[in-house]
Amino acid sequence: MALGAGARMSAGATRAAMSVPVQTTDGRTITLRATPLASGAEKVAFLSMDGRDVVAFYFGTLKDRAERVERLRRIVSSYDPTRGAGAAYWRDAFCWPTGIVDGSGAVPSDFARAHSFAQPSLGVVMPVYRGAFFMHDRFGNRVEKEVRWFTGRKAGALIPDAEKGSFLTRLQVCMRLARAVRRLHFAGLAHSDLSNRNVLVDLRGGDACVIDIDALVVPGLAPPTVLGTPGYMAPEVVSGKSLPTIETDRHALAVLCYELLLQRHPLRGTLVHSTRSAEEDEQLSMGVKALFVEHRIDKRNTPDAPIAVSVDALGPHLAPLMRRAFEEGLHAPSRRPDAVEWEEGFYRTLERILPTPSGRGWLIVPDGGPLIDAWTGEVVHRVVPMLRSGRGVGAAWRDDGIVTALFHHRTLHQWHLDADVRPREAVSREPVAYTSFHEGVWWLVNLTDRVWTTGDGRAIARNAPVQLTDGLELAIATSTDGAPGRTWRIAMRQA
Amino acid sequence: MSLRRLPVYILADVSGSMRGTPVESVKAGIRQLHRDLLTGPQAVESAYLSVITFADVAIQVVPLTEVSNFIPPEMDATGQTNYGDALRVLLECFEMEVVRTTADQKGDWKPLVFILSDGAPTDTGWAEYAAQLRNRRPANIIAVACGDHADLAALRETTDTVIQMRDMSPDAFRAFFKFVSASVKTTSAKVGSVGDGGAITLPPPPPGITIIP
Numbered sequence: 001m002a003l004g005a006g007a008r009m010s011a012g013a014t015r016a017a018m019s020v021p022v023q024t025t026d027g028r029t030i031t032l033r034a035t036p037l038a039s040g041a042e043k044v045a046f047l048s049m050d051g052r053d054v055v056a057f058y059f060g061t062l063k064d065r066a067e068r069v070e071r072l073r074r075i076v077s078s079y080d081p082t083r084g085a086g087a088a089y090w091r092d093a094f095c096w097p098t099g100i101v102d103g104s105g106a107v108p109s110d111f112a113r114a115h116s117f118a119q120p121s122l123g124v125v126m127p128v129y130r131g132a133f134f135m136h137d138r139f140g141n142r143v144e145k146e147v148r149w150f151t152g153r154k155a156g157a158l159i160p161d162a163e164k165g166s167f168l169t170r171l172q173v174c175m176r177l178a179r180a181v182r183r184l185h186f187a188g189l190a191h192s193d194l195s196n197r198n199v200l201v202d203l204r205g206g207d208a209c210v211i212d213i214d215a216l217v218v219p220g221l222a223p224p225t226v227l228g229t230p231g232y233m234a235p236e237v238v239s240g241k242s243l244p245t246i247e248t249d250r251h252a253l254a255v256l257c258y259e260l261l262l263q264r265h266p267l268r269g270t271l272v273h274s275t276r277s278a279e280e281d282e283q284l285s286m287g288v289k290a291l292f293v294e295h296r297i298d299k300r301n302t303p304d305a306p307i308a309v310s311v312d313a314l315g316p317h318l319a320p321l322m323r324r325a326f327e328e329g330l331h332a333p334s335r336r337p338d339a340v341e342w343e344e345g346f347y348r349t350l351e352r353i354l355p356t357p358s359g360r361g362w363l364i365v366p367d368g369g370p371l372i373d374a375w376t377g378e379v380v381h382r383v384v385p386m387l388r389s390g391r392g393v394g395a396a397w398r399d400d401g402i403v404t405a406l407f408h409h410r411t412l413h414q415w416h417l418d419a420d421v422r423p424r425e426a427v428s429r430e431p432v433a434y435t436s437f438h439e440g441v442w443w444l445v446n447l448t449d450r451v452w453t454t455g456d457g458r459a460i461a462r463n464a465p466v467q468l469t470d471g472l473e474l475a476i477a478t479s480t481d482g483a484p485g486r487t488w489r490i491a492m493r494q495a
Numbered sequence: 496m497s498l499r500r501l502p503v504y505i506l507a508d509v510s511g512s513m514r515g516t517p518v519e520s521v522k523a524g525i526r527q528l529h530r531d532l533l534t535g536p537q538a539v540e541s542a543y544l545s546v547i548t549f550a551d552v553a554i555q556v557v558p559l560t561e562v563s564n565f566i567p568p569e570m571d572a573t574g575q576t577n578y579g580d581a582l583r584v585l586l587e588c589f590e591m592e593v594v595r596t597t598a599d600q601k602g603d604w605k606p607l608v609f610i611l612s613d614g615a616p617t618d619t620g621w622a623e624y625a626a627q628l629r630n631r632r633p634a635n636i637i638a639v640a641c642g643d644h645a646d647l648a649a650l651r652e653t654t655d656t657v658i659q660m661r662d663m664s665p666d667a668f669r670a671f672f673k674f675v676s677a678s679v680k681t682t683s684a685k686v687g688s689v690g691d692g693g694a695i696t697l698p699p700p701p702p703g704i705t706i707i708p
Contacts, residue, residue: 039677040677040681041681137533137534139530139533141530141533141534143534146536146537148536148537148540149536152536152539152540153540154539154540154561154563155536155539155540157563158533158539158563196537197537197684229684230684268498270599270601272596272597272598272599272600272601274596275595275596275597275598276596277596277605278499278596278601278602278603278604278605279604279605281596281601281602282499
C-alpha cells in the first residue's frame with residue numbers, strides 16, 4: 001500500500017496563512033485560499049481568492065516531471081482548442097488548463113511542504129467549472145455533477161428529480177461529449193482517462209464538459225501517465241497489452257454513453273471469472289474476458305436485474321454503434337466506432353426524437369412499427385409527419401438517410417437546409433423553419449429568404465406556410481453564397 | 496446487484512483514556528465522514544460503513560450499512576483497551592458480512608479498515624488475531640496511533656500502515672476524518688485498478704500526522 005509523500009511531515013501542523021500567492025510560468029500571480037478545495041489520489045486543488053481559477057498541485061515523487069512539464073506546456077499553448085476556431089463553443093465543452101505553476105520559487109515553501117506537494121512543485125491552473133455543473137443534493141450539499149450521480153441507482157436517489165433530465169437531454173449530453181472527444185481526436189490527442197469522474201454533465205440543460213485534461217496523451221511525446229479509471233479502461237489496457245490511445249478513448253466514450261442512456265454498465269454482468277478474489281475477477285471481467293451484458297449470441301453475462309430497456313430501444317443509428325463497440329469492437333480496437341460516428345449517430349437520432357402525448361417522455365421514431373416510449377410504455381396514436389432529406393428533385397431525388405420527426409413547434413435549422421452541413425460546433429442554431437399543428441392541419445413555415453419550391457411548382461417564400469401532405473416535395477433554393485439546398489420529402493406516418 | 500461493495504470498518508478505541516474531548520472528536524469525525532461520503536456518488540454507490548468500538552469488550556455498534564442509510568453512532572468512553580476483542584470482532588464481521596466471490600456471485604471488494612487507538616492493549620490474546628490479519632491480509636488496514644501513549648508495536652503487528660497523530664485536538668481529528676473520507680472516495684473510484692492485487696493508493700495524510708516508516 002502506497003501512502004504518497006507524507007512520510008516526513010512534522011508533527012504539529014504548520015500554521016498556514018489565509019491566502020497564498022503562486023506564480024504561473026506566464027507571469028501571472030494567483031492568490032489561493034489556503035485550505036484545499038478537493039483532494040484526489042494524484043493532485044490537491046485550491047481555489048483562487050477571486051473564485052475564478054483552480055490550481056491543482058501534484059503530490060508525491062514525479063518521476064516523469066520533465067515530460068509532464070513539456071506536456072502541460074503544449075496543452076496550454078498549441079493544443080488549446082479554446083484559442084482557435086469555435087473558441088466560444090470549446091470553452092464550454094472543456095475545462096481546459098490555462099497556465100502552469102512550475103518550480104519551488106513559484107510557491108511558498110511552507111505551503112508546499114504542508115500539503116506534501118511534489119518537489120519542486122508543479123501545478124496546473126484551470127478555470128472553475130460553470131455553475132450549471134453544480135447542484136444541491138437532498139442534504140443541501142453543493143456537489144459537482146459527476147456522471148455517477150445520473151447512472152447509479154443509489155446515487156440517483158439522492159439528487160433532485162429536476163436534475164435527472166429526460167431521455168432528450170441525455171442524448172444531447174452524449175452528443176456534446178462525442179463532439180468534444182471528436183475535437184481532441186482530430187487534433188491527434190487522446191484524453192487517456194475519459195471516465196465518469198472526468199466528465200461533468202448537466203442533464204437539465206443537456207450539457208457536458210470534459211475535465212482533467214492534464215493527462216492528455218500528446219503524440220510522439222511522453223507515454224501516458226495514467227492507465228485510466230476502472231470500468232472505463234479498454235480491455236487491452238486492463239490486460240496490460242496496450243497503453244491509453246485514441247482507440248481506448250473510443251471504448252470509454254461508448255461506455256459513458258451507454259451508461260448515461262441506459263443507467264447500467266455495458267460489461268458488469270453476473271458472469272464470474274475468478275473465485276480467488278474480487279480484484280482478480282474484476283481484472284478478467286474488464287480485461288481479456290470482457291463480455292457485453294446484451295450480447296446477441298453469448299448471453300452468459302446478463303445483469304441479474306432483468307433488462308427493462310434494451311440497447312435496441314436506442315434506435316436505428318445508436319443500437320448498431322453500441323453493438324459494434326461492445327461486440328465486434330470490444331476486443332478489436334480498430335473496429336470500434338470513432339467519435340465522429342458517435343456524433344453523427346446522436347445527430348441522426350435526435351432528428352428522430354418525438355415527444356410523447358403526456359409531454360413527459362421522448363421516443364425515437366423507428367423506420368417501422370409502433371411508436372412506443374420504451375421507458376414508460378406510452379404509445380403515440382396520432383399521425384406523425386416525417387421529413388426525409390435528400391438531393392435532386394422528382395425522379396432524380398437521392399436519399400441523404402436523414403429522417404426528421406416533425407411535431408408542433410419543432411424547429412428546423414441550417415443543417416436541414418444545406419446539403420453538406422452537419423450540426424457541428426460552428427453552425428448557427430437559429431431556426432430557419434418551424435412546424436405547426438393548427439386546426440387539424442400540419443404546416444411548415446419558412447423563416448428565411450431561401451424559397452422552397454414544391455413538386456407542383458409553388459414557391460414558399462419567407463414567412464409563408466406550406467401544408468404538409470403525404471408525398472409533398474420541397475426543394476430548397478441555393479443560398480446566396482452558393483451552398484446547394486436539400487430537397488425534403490414528407491411522409492405522413494400513420495400510427 | 497452486480498455492483499460490488501466496498502466494506503469500510505472503523506474500529507474506535509473508547510477506553511477510559513479517550514473520555515472527554517477525544518471521544519467527542521471521534522463521534523464528530525464519523526458524522527463528518529458520513530456527510531462527506533454523501534457528496535461522492537462513487538462512495539454512495541459502493542461504500543458500506545460499519546463502526547466497531549472497543550473498551551472492556553468490542554461491540555459492532557453499526558453493522559455494515561450503505562452510506563445513504565448510515566446513522567452515526569453514540570459512544571461513551573470507559574474501561575480498558577481490549578484490542579484483541581476488537582480484532583476478533585473485526586474478523587467475525589469479515590466472516591459474516593463480507594460477501595465472497597463464488598462461481599455464481601460477484602463478491603465484495605477487499606475491506607478498508609481504520610483502527611484508532613490511544614493506548615496499549617490490556618488483554619493478552621491480541622497478538623494471535625493481529626497475526627491472522629497480518630498474514631492472511633483479508634483487508635487493507637490503516638492503524639492510527641493517537642497521542643503519545645498509543646502502543647505502536649501492537650499496531651505494527653497488525654498492519655504495515657501505521658500513522659501517528661500526536662495531536663489529539665478536535666482539529667487534528669477533523670483533519671484525520673477528512674483523510675479517511677478522501678481515502679474511501681479514492682478507493683471506491685479506483686478499486687480494481689490494473690494489476691494492484693487489491694492494494695490501494697491513499698491520498699497523503701493531513702499535516703500533523705506522521706506515517707511511521
